Amino acid sequence: MKRTILLNPGPVNISERVRQALLREDICHREDDFARLMASIRSRLLRAFAPNDFTSVLISGSGTAALEAAISSSLDRGQRLLVVVNGVYGERIARIASLHGIDVKAVRAEWTARPDLPRIEQILEEDRSIQALAMVHHETTTGLINPVREVGALAKRHRKHFLVDSISGLGGEPLDLDAAGIDLCVGTANKCVQGVPGVAFVLVRDTTMEQLSTVQPRSLYLSLWENRHAQETGEPLFTPAIPAFYGLDEALAELIEEGVEARTQRYARASALIRQGCGALGLSFLLPPEYRSHTITSMNLPPGFTYRTLHDQLKARGFVIYAGQGHLAPTIFRVANMGDVTLDEYQEFIQALTDVLNTH
């Protein structure tokens, strides 16, 4: 039987090798076996994404759990965070911070626009009470790549902590944590890293990690400081999602073998194929080419189609596309190309889309 191809931005189709890893033996998380597994994942994360002066902390849960851990562990109640918002996930950062009593100031842009750098600089100059800056690397809402490096340079110049949600970026887009001046970077297993849902992580600059000890804890489960301490000593704080850890360990081994650079290029080829094919079918794109990521293509729904009809007809042919969010929901659809999927399979998707558009 032909497998269903997931064209949603995670969870993704995984390789057979990662699937087999999920079936490794039953282990207790208070034994050496688990300590070794955890150490392997944490060091592979650094090898893949952050070679120098960083540590990694694993959080069982989806990407949002790690994001909430990073935000709530790095700022005290009442401290001020400037959040750059141009999509659903930027809004999510602001929402999480507010729920934790952080004083949020948001600088918003249209969802189809890049953030206004001079405006961010002006706010940093005028408001000295801002402690930190946060933004999304790859806005999954639209597939827009944000100027992380430029915003990071502003954060550094003004001596602010810089927190980045790269949950849909890491593994799919180039990101040099040092060059971008990132202090905390959030990622997850089941997007471009090609693991399965259940575990996410935060890459934390060593010097930043030391400063987190002074932040008043407001979560038992999501304290980065406590989790890091426990993970360094080989025992997780609470029961981890062990099969997801197995999957992440194998997925990282695979990523390192493929090379992060090579993976981003593989994804770039896939998105180029999709864009070429969809463009030839007369579909129009939400974003100009220079804003687009390697992994998400947002397109206007073809005339005469609702998202539901387009989705259902493609699903019947074995392809799962993804809806737009917020005010874009009625007019767009998204096609993601993350995961262990071949160019031939993306070509089959273009063929299926051609059939659907022609038979309508």
Ligand SMILES: *Cc1c(COP(=O)(O)O)cnc(C)c1O
């Ligand atoms: C997927 C995603 C998240 C987290 O979503 P979960 O469902 O919690 O894994 C957060 N931010 C961005 C940018 C994402 O793409």
